[in-house]
Amino acid sequence: MNKSHLRQKIRAQRNALSPLKQQIHAKKITKKIVGSGLLRHAKKVAVYLAADGEINTDEIISLCNKNKIKVFLPCIQADKTLLFRQLGKHKTLKKNRFGILEPHISQPQCAIQQLDIIFMPLVAFDRRGNRLGMGGGFYDRTLASDRMRHKYQTKFVGLAHAIQEIELQPSEWDVSLDGVVTEREVIWF
Numbered sequence: 001m002n003k004s005h006l007r008q009k010i011r012a013q014r015n016a017l018s019p020l021k022q023q024i025h026a027k028k029i030t031k032k033i034v035g036s037g038l039l040r041h042a043k044k045v046a047v048y049l050a051a052d053g054e055i056n057t058d059e060i061i062s063l064c065n066k067n068k069i070k071v072f073l074p075c076i077q078a079d080k081t082l083l084f085r086q087l088g089k090h091k092t093l094k095k096n097r098f099g100i101l102e103p104h105i106s107q108p109q110c111a112i113q114q115l116d117i118i119f120m121p122l123v124a125f126d127r128r129g130n131r132l133g134m135g136g137g138f139y140d141r142t143l144a145s146d147r148m149r150h151k152y153q154t155k156f157v158g159l160a161h162a163i164q165e166i167e168l169q170p171s172e173w174d175v176s177l178d179g180v181v182t183e184r185e186v187i188w189f
Contacts, residue, residue, distance in 0.1 A: 006166070007135060010124045013163050014053035022056065025161055028183040030059040034188070035183040036186045041071060042116040046084045049101050052134075054121040055159040061087065072110045074138070075102040082142040084110045084118075112143065113153045120177070122158045129176040129189030130168040131158055143175045157181060 004138040009054050017025070033039060045064055047057040064071045072084035093101040093174070108121035111117070120139055124132040133139060135172070170176070179188045 007123050010164055011019045025183040026056040029181050032181050032186050042069050044070045044110055044115050046115050046118040073103050082138050117155045120158050122160055124164050124166050125158050125180050126168045130170045131177050140173050140175045
């Protein structure tokens, strides 16, 4: 099955989960993150705002705020890369060309190597740390594949429903994950 059909299939499965099931999974994932100690020493964390059945990150954002961890959101740039801007206290957000909310341009930005964790959305993942995104390549282009990984102490962690696990054939430009958190478990690669 090609990546386009695979994306459609997994997105349909993900979107078939009821709103209640989605909410339960988001809560369980937040508890797994707390239990893993992943945020214990974090000072700056990037998350995304959920769309299209992705794991809702509102509780993770609240948890970070309670623990005085600065939260950054991805902002899509003209060159199809991401810039991470701080989520302000007043949540001054604007919609990008895909209808996804982003912090206003006046919000401070953070370089990737200064982030402790980037929680990434995904369509599918496997037990080898491979990730299938929505197809735009924004994270892969920004993180410049594993060739740049040695420069970062940043952890790349996917958030997913357990049903999104499948066997993947990665492309050479795909960024691999350090871990994935599902409602069932924390998986480290």
